[in-house]
Amino acid sequence: MDAVRNVIAGESREPASGDWMDLVDPSTEKVYARAARSGGEDVDQAVAAAAEAARAWRRTxxxxxxxxxxxxxxxxxxxxxxxxxxxxxxxxxxxxxxxxxxxxxxxxxxxxxxxxxxxxEGLGAAEYAEGHTSFVRREPIGVVAQVTPWxxxxxxxxxxxxxxxx
Incomplete structure (x- = not known):
């Protein structure tokens, strides 16, 4: 049976807890694969890896x-x-x-x-203080974890x- 594993830092990984769940096709009600039942430790590892990757992405x-x-x-x-x-x-x-x-x-x-x-592009630029130009710079600020609806x-x-x- 196929298994959907976590991918963290580009590596396929087992869930930290070792727990798995069945994936059920709702149209047939048959199990077609199993997926990692990820928990807090998995999320922490994924967020840490994404934050590390974001440092390089910011410089691209x-x-x-x-x-x-x-x-x-x-x-x-x-x-x-x-x-x-x-x-x-x-x-x-x-x-x-x-x-x-x-x-x-x-x-x-x-x-x-x-x-x-x-x-x-910046949302605005102007001279708000004498001798200085102020502008807004849009750039990535961080990483999030998300649970998606089925x-x-x-x-x-x-x-x-x-x-x-x-």
């Missing part, structure tokens, strides 16, 4: 961010059918919806943020991206 140029995001969208397009199949199995939704709304919507969002990576997993990644800068 807009051009490099755009290139990497476009590469990700191309990879998502290459595995479009597999992503849709995973959505269908996990949620029980119709395949057409999984393809057109979830997968294509997520690919479109990644491409949108790839373009936005080169268009970051019926919308891929698109929740898209929604999360929409709440922060590219």
């Amino acid at each position: 140029t807009p051009a490099e961010r755009q290139r990497l995001l476009l590469e990700l969208s191309d990879l998502m397009t290459e595995v479009r059918e597999a992503l849709a199949e995973a959505e269908v199995r996990a949620t029980g939704k119709p395949r057409g919806t999984a393809l057109s709304v979830d997968v294509d919507g997520a690919v479109d969002a990644v491409r949108y943020f790839a373009g936005a990576a080169r268009l970051l 019926q919308y997993p891929l698109m929740m990644g898209r929604a999360s991206a929409a709440t922060r800068d590219a």
